[in-house]
Amino acid sequence: MKYWLYLAAKLVLGAGAVCGLQAALIFFYPQPPPPLPQFGPPPPLFLHDMLFTFATLGVWLIGAGVLFAIFWDQRRRCRICLHRLIMPLRKGSWGNIVTSGRPQTEWICPFGHGTLSIEELQITGHQSPDWQPHDDDIWKELESYYQARK
Numbered sequence: 687m688k689y690w691l692y693l694a695a696k697l698v699l700g701a702g703a704v705c706g707l708q709a710a711l712i713f714f715y716p717q718p719p720p721p722l723p724q725f726g727p728p729p730p731l732f733l734h735d736m737l738f739t740f741a742t743l744g745v746w747l748i749g750a751g752v753l754f755a756i757f758w759d760q761r762r763r764c765r766i767c768l769h770r771l772i773m774p775l776r777k778g779s780w781g782n783i784v785t786s787g788r789p790q791t792e793w794i795c796p797f798g799h800g801t802l803s804i805e806e807l808q809i810t811g812h813q814s815p816d817w818q819p820h821d822d823d824i825w826k827e828l829e830s831y832y833q834a835r836k
C-alpha cells in the first residue's frame with residue numbers, strides 16, 4: 687500500500703509541476719495584439735502561433751520525460767520500505783541459456799525485505815519484474831541456504 691501511495695504522490699507532484707510549467711508558459715508568453723472587432727474573438731494561441739505551439743510541445747515532452755523518470759525510479763524501489771534497490775547481480779548467461787538459465791538481473795533491498803528479478807530476455811513479450819519478499823528471519827533463510835549447500 688505504501689508503495690502505491692508513493693507512486694501516486696510522485697505522479698501527482700509530477701503532474702502538478704508540468705501543469706505549473708504550462709500555466710507559466712501561458713502566463714508569461716507575450717499576447718499578440720487583439721484582432722479588429724469585425725474578425726471575431728482572438729483565436730487560441732495553440733495551433734495558431736508557431737512558437738507557442740512548439741513551446742507547448744516542449745512542455746509535453748518534459749512531461750513525458752518526468753513520467754518516464756517516475757516509473758523508472760519506482761521500478762527500482764523496495765516494495766516495503768521504498769529504499770532504492772542495490773547490488774545488481776547478473777544471473778544466467780546469454781551464451782548458455784540452456785545450462786545457466788535465462789539472463790536476468792536481481793536487485794535486493796538494503797534492509798533485506800526482498801529481491802527483484804528483472805528478465806533481460808523478453809522473447810514472449812514484456813515480462814514484468816518479479817518481486818520476491820524475504821522472510822523476516824534472515825537467519826532461517828541463510829541457514830536453509832547453508833543446509834542446501836552441504
Ligand SMILES: [Zn+2]
Pocket residue numbers: 764765766767768769795796797798799800
Ligand atoms: Zn526494503
